[in-house]
Amino acid sequence: MATQTKEADFRTCPVTTLQVHRPAELLITANAVTAVVFLTVGGILALLLALTRWQAVHLLPADWFYTFLTAHGITMLVFWIVFFEVAGLYFGSSVLLNGRLVAPKVGWVAFGLMLAGALLAELMIFTGQADVMFTAYVPLKAHPLFYLGIILFAVGALVAVYLFFASVVVAKHERRHTGSLPLVTFGLVVAAIIAAFTLISGAITFIPAFFWSVGLLETYDPAAYRLLFWAFGHSAQQINLAAMVAIWYALATLTVGATPINEKLSRMAFLLYILFINLGSIHHLMVDPGLSVVYKITNTSYIMYLAVLGSMIHAYSIPAAVEVAQRAKGYSKGLFQWLWRAPWGEPGFSALVVSMVLFGFLGGVSGVIQGMMQLNMMIHNTIRVVGHFHATVVGGTTVAFMGLTYYIIPLIMRRDIISKGLARIQPYVYGSGLFLLIVGMMLSGDMGVPRRSWDIYATGGAFTTQFPAFTDVTLAMLGIGAIVAVIGGAMFVYLAVFSLLFGKDLRK
Amino acid sequence: MSLAAPERIWWKPLGWDEKLWVWVSLVFCVILLSGMIVWHVAGLQTAPSETYSVSVERFTQLTDDFIEEYKVGEENGLPVVRPPAGGDAYVQASTWQWSPILELQKGQTYRIHLSSKDLQHGFSLQPVNYNLQVLPDYDYVMTLTPADVGEFTILCNEYCGLGHHLMVGKLIVTE
Amino acid sequence: MAQGEKTKRKIHAPGTLVLVFVFLAWFIALYVLQWSLLARGWPIR
Numbered sequence: 173m174a175t176q177t178k179e180a181d182f183r184t185c186p187v188t189t190l191q192v193h194r195p196a197e198l199l200i201t202a203n204a205v206t207a208v209v210f211l212t213v214g215g216i217l218a219l220l221l222a223l224t225r226w227q228a229v230h231l232l233p234a235d236w237f238y239t240f241l242t243a244h245g246i247t248m249l250v251f252w253i254v255f256f257e258v259a260g261l262y263f264g265s266s267v268l269l270n271g272r273l274v275a276p277k278v279g280w281v282a283f284g285l286m287l288a289g290a291l292l293a294e295l296m297i298f299t300g301q302a303d304v305m306f307t308a309y310v311p312l313k314a315h316p317l318f319y320l321g322i323i324l325f326a327v328g329a330l331v332a333v334y335l336f337f338a339s340v341v342v343a344k345h346e347r348r349h350t351g352s353l354p355l356v357t358f359g360l361v362v363a364a365i366i367a368a369f370t371l372i373s374g375a376i377t378f379i380p381a382f383f384w385s386v387g388l389l390e391t392y393d394p395a396a397y398r399l400l401f402w403a404f405g406h407s408a409q410q411i412n413l414a415a416m417v418a419i420w421y422a423l424a425t426l427t428v429g430a431t432p433i434n435e436k437l438s439r440m441a442f443l444l445y446i447l448f449i450n451l452g453s454i455h456h457l458m459v460d461p462g463l464s465v466v467y468k469i470t471n472t473s474y475i476m477y478l479a480v481l482g483s484m485i486h487a488y489s490i491p492a493a494v495e496v497a498q499r500a501k502g503y504s505k506g507l508f509q510w511l512w513r514a515p516w517g518e519p520g521f522s523a524l525v526v527s528m529v530l531f532g533f534l535g536g537v538s539g540v541i542q543g544m545m546q547l548n549m550m551i552h553n554t555i556r557v558v559g560h561f562h563a564t565v566v567g568g569t570t571v572a573f574m575g576l577t578y579y580i581i582p583l584i585m586r587r588d589i590i591s592k593g594l595a596r597i598q599p600y601v602y603g604s605g606l607f608l609l610i611v612g613m614m615l616s617g618d619m620g621v622p623r624r625s626w627d628i629y630a631t632g633g634a635f636t637t638q639f640p641a642f643t644d645v646t647l648a649m650l651g652i653g654a655i656v657a658v659i660g661g662a663m664f665v666y667l668a669v670f671s672l673l674f675g676k677d678l679r680k
Numbered sequence: 681m682s683l684a685a686p687e688r689i690w691w692k693p694l695g696w697d698e699k700l701w702v703w704v705s706l707v708f709c710v711i712l713l714s715g716m717i718v719w720h721v722a723g724l725q726t727a728p729s730e731t732y733s734v735s736v737e738r739f740t741q742l743t744d745d746f747i748e749e750y751k752v753g754e755e756n757g758l759p760v761v762r763p764p765a766g767g768d769a770y771v772q773a774s775t776w777q778w779s780p781i782l783e784l785q786k787g788q789t790y791r792i793h794l795s796s797k798d799l800q801h802g803f804s805l806q807p808v809n810y811n812l813q814v815l816p817d818y819d820y821v822m823t824l825t826p827a828d829v830g831e832f833t834i835l836c837n838e839y840c841g842l843g844h845h846l847m848v849g850k851l852i853v854t855e
Numbered sequence: 856m857a858q859g860e861k862t863k864r865k866i867h868a869p870g871t872l873v874l875v876f877v878f879l880a881w882f883i884a885l886y887v888l889q890w891s892l893l894a895r896g897w898p899i900r
Contacts, residue, residue, distance in 0.1 A: 188683075235842060268683055305839050309800045311816065312840065351685035394800055394815040421682035431681050433867050435690035437698055459812045461731040461794075461820035468727070469716055477709035484705035488698070488875045492868035493682075507870045537882050540712065541889050545727045546719050550893055552811040553802040553837035618892075620806040622837035626845045630835065633846035634756045634777060637806060637833045697866045701875055708879065715890070724898040789898075808897055825898040 181272065187583060191348070195276035196266035200259045201585055202283055204577070205672070207255035210290070211570075212665050214247040219658045222609070225555075226651025227628065228644065234626040235300070241624060243297045245306030249408065249565065250322075251290045254329050256573050257363065257415050258282070259580075261336040264360035264418070267584065269353075271343030278335055285328025293321030305624060307401060310381060310392040319382035326374040326404075333367050336360070355432055355439070356425075359418025362442045367411045369450060373403035395462045406453040409561065412569040414445055416531070417486050419572045420524060421493075426579050427521040428501075428514065430493035438489050444482035448474040455539070458548035465545070472543050480540055487532055490524075519595045523575025526603035530567025534610050535560060553624075555650075556617020563610045566657075571603060574664050581668065587675035595667055602660025608653025615646040728812065728822040736816055739795045743770040747780050755781055755850070763790060771834075771849070773801035773814045775841055778834045778849025786853050789825045802838030805851065811837060826853040 182191045217240045223231040232240065266273045273279055295317075296302040302314035340361065343349045353361065377400040383389040421438070424430035432438045454471035457463055474480065498510035515521045538560045542551040551557060578595055581587050589595050619640050621628055630637050694702070720726045734742075746761065746769065753760040759780040763769040765788035772779055774797035784790055794803055796816040803812040808828075812820060836847035866872065 234845070238839070238842065238844075303842075309838070312799050349685065351688060352690065354684050355682040355686065393817065395818060398813075398815075425682045429681075432686075434692060434694055434698060435686045436692060437694060437702075457813075459727050461813070461815060461818040463729070463731075465720060465727075465729045468729070469713075469720070473713045473716065477712045480712070481702075481705050481709050484708075484875075485702060487878060488701045488871060491874055492697075492871040495868040495871045507873055510870060532878060533881060537885055540882075541886055544712075544716050544889075546716065546723065546725055547889050547893055549725070549727055549811060549899070550809045550889075550896070552813065553804065554809070554811060618809075620804065620809045622802070622804055622835055624839040624844070625835075625837065628835075628845070630846055630848040633848040634758060635833060635848045635850055637835055637848055640807070695867050697868065697872050701872070704879070708882075712886075715886075719890070723894075724900075725893050725896045726900050728900060810896065810899060823900045827897045 185267075185583060190267055191270040192584065193266045193272040195279075196262050196273035197584055199273060199276060199279045199283065200262045200267075200580070203255050203259035203262070204580065206283075206287065207252050207259065208665060208668050210247050210251040210255060211661070214244055214252055215658055215661045215665070217244040217247065218661075219654060222651050222654030224626065226647050228648065229651060230627075232626075235303075237626045238303045238305075238624075239297060239300055242303055242305050243294065246293060246297065249306055250325065253408075253412055253565070253569065254325075255286065257367070257411060258286070258329065258332045260415055260419070260573075260576075261332065261360055261364060262339075263580070263584065264357040265336045265339035265343065268357050269340065269343035269349035271339060271346065271348040273335065274338045274342045275335060278331060282328045282331035282335065285331065286325050287328075289321045289324030289326070289328060291321075292324065293318055296321065307405065308381070309401070310384065310394055310397045313385055316382055316385040319378050319385055322378050323375060323382060326371045326378070330368065330371040330375075333364050333371065336364050352435075355435060356418045356422045358439060359414055359421065359442055362446055363411045363414035363418065365446055366407060366414055366450065370404055370407035370411055373400060373407060377401045377404050395460060398457060398460060402453040402456045403450070406456060407450045409565060410445070410449045410452065412565055413449070413483075414442065416527070416569040416572045417442070417483075417490075419576050420486070420490050420528065423520050423524040423572065423575050423579075424490055424494050424497075427518050427524065428494055428497045430490075430497040433489060433492045433496055437485060441482040441485035441489070444478050444485075447478070449479040449482070451475065452479065452543065455543040455548070458543070458545050459552045468545050472545055477540070480536075483532075483536055487528070490528065517596045519578045519599055520575045522596075522599040522603075523571050523578070526599050527568050527571040527575065530563050530571065530603060530606060530610070531569075534607075534614070535563030535568055538614060539564060551617065553622060554617035555613045555621045555623045558623045559610045559613030559617060562606065562613065567603070567606045567610060571599060571606075574602070575599065577664075577668055581671050581675070582678060585672055586678045587671050588678055589667060590671045590675050591667065594663055598660055598663045598667065601663060602657055605653050605656030605658070605660050608649050609657055610653070612646045612649030612651075612653055616643055616650065619643050619646070621647070728820065730821040730823070732819040732821070733817065734795060734819040736795075736797055739770070739772060739793075739819060740797060742793070743772045743779070746770040751780070752783065758849070760852070766790070768793065771803075772797055773803070773836070773847075774798055776836070776843040776847035778803075778836075778847070781850045781852065783852040783854060784826050786826050786829050786855055789823060792822050792824055794820045794822065799840045800838050801836050801840050801847070804835045804837040806833050806835060808832060813838065826851075829853050829855055
């Protein structure tokens with residue numbers, strides 16, 4: 173076979189003694205760096221948008237607001253997250269398994285397709301030819317190249333997912349890894365299975381949309397589009413969920429040396445995700461015409477909230493692993509000495525805690541509640557929905573990814589973090605900004621403030637609207653929270669980029 | 681160690697505390713599911729599910745006929761319509777207006793048909809805070825009983841182009 | 856087997872058990888609050 177493993181392609185990590193496959197290392201770096209570039213773009217947009225939604229400031233003009241909102245959604249929810257996830261998948265399938273990425277060239281093809289697709293979509297959005305929001309609900313039409321960009325990106329990501337599976341199989345086959353998969357890689361396998369479903373759904377949604385936009389398809393049923401789109405749009409966030417939980421386990425191990433208290437329990441919880449979590453795509457269709465009550469309740473409840481059960485298990489199992497590890501170190505006084513004496517100055521640990529708290533207490537709880545069929549009537553399309561997914565995808569996933577980055581840079585990219593002091597406070601700054609932002613959004617939404625609206629008072633419309641005076645406070649929370657979060661985000665980008673460029677070279 | 685292979689045999693019984701938490705969570709999950717079902721059967725507020733397929737032309741015709749039959753006035757260029765108590769009412773969304781303005785009686789039940797003339801829209805009744813998705817080609821029927829007197833706004837909370845934030849309608853409830 | 860018997864009785868993480876019940880209480884509180892808000896709404900079906 174031409175594809176024998178060449179030992180020269182590997183180096184040994186002096187810290188973890190893991191075998192690092194050099195071509196994989198390059199691909200991990202390329203995908204992670206691209207992800208951070210998109211995060212930076214999305215973060216700048218976030219600030220401008222939040223300062224517009226804060227009606228007392230009302231920064232952008234309406235057309236820019238809608239253009240930037242479309243760009244922000246797609247850049248963050250798709251490009252930043254998926255590029256980083258691809259880096260994570262390559263890491264989990266090669267480095268953690270001591271193995272190789274089976275076909276680095278295919279990895280570069282995937283990278284090229286994703287980048288080309290992303291740039292094409294961004295070009296269409298920023299030239300004002302695709303002001304359709306992340307959802308692009310038909311019959312609102314964008315330029316055909318916008319749909320083509322998304323399709324290219326999805327195909328590229330699908331190739332990357334394939335490469336991940338192939339590498340896991342080959343690592344076992346070549347016996348570079350023996351025994352069961354590490355829990356983190358197991359979690360990433362779960363994320364990749366959900367990703368395959370997601371990306372295929374994306375293709376099924378957007379390929380007809382492309383034909384419709386060029387005129388080859390006369391109509392595209394709006395309700396059918398919504399059903400198909402959310403199989404992509406919501407499931408994409410479930411990839412984030414699975415990847416994030418896998419990273420939680422990784423961070424618990426890296427920071428306090430935690431071992432899962434029961435591998436069986438944690439793996440069963442991941443299994444519940446594969447089986448049930450994608451039914452949650454229906455959360456967006458609770459007040460849609462055309463679907464029966466039985467269909468809505470069955471799906472929105474993940475049959476019987478079994479995916480929620482999975483998350484509840486992780487919510488126990490991860491802190492418990494930390495507690496057991498801390499108690500073993502001697503911090504066993506009372507109920508909580510293990511917690512007080514945890515490494516709070518370690519950015520990986522604080523990111524883990526910030527991520528779990530924001531995700532669990534704000535994101536997960538609000539998500540389950542607003543996914544209830546009847547309760548959704550009071551929440552659908554209000555800015556509370558936006559608060560929910562900022563808690564899950566930003567407070568949860570993005571913070572966890574940031575925490576992991578503080579380890580990827582020294583361990584994979586072999587550079588020292590340039591400012592440890594800044595890294596120490598970054599998760600707290602980012603997390604507290606997000607907390608304000610999320611709570612501001614949720615409270616505003618509970619008072620009826622719509623999402624995706626440039627002016628909630630409809631100045632110049634047939635009638636003006638009125639909201640409780642307290643919305644002035646909650647929208648200010650949104651704005652101030654966004655400012656703080658963007659400062660925290662900028663700290664992260666600075667740390668990541670400058671450590672990579674100017675950090676002490678650890679290879680010497 | 682979650683980053684390395686676990687010990688060879690990891691299929692082990694759960695500890696007492698793990699079992700407790702799994703069972704408590706499972707019971708909670710069952711409660712969450714039953715809450716939704718019970719409320720749908722016995723509660724007063726549940727998500728509408730009555731839907732008919734309707735062409736844009738047909739729904740426009742139905743709305744126009746409805747306006748013609750029960751129109752009682754006009755406000756800001758929009759017709760004000762008072763449907764009979766217990767009867768059917770039609771509201772059509774289009775970029776960027778909700779037409780007509782309904783005048784309903786408190787405590788009476790109405791079947792309000794919602795559909796769109798063009799794009800997807802979001803029916804958002806404030807400050808009652810009821811929000812429903814409105815699509816072209818679908819007639820979505822909500823059976824509503826206003827319980828408060830006053831003037832209520834209907835905003836659009838689904839993005840529908842540049843004038844989206846100007847799309848505001850009205851609903852009037854009288855004694 | 857003997858080891859299995861032992862792990863059955865032991866509480867691994869008492870602090871965590873307290874934390875997750877605090878979480879559950881928060882969950883239930885918000886859940887009840889949201890339903891009580893809906894219960895004040897106009898009858899709709």
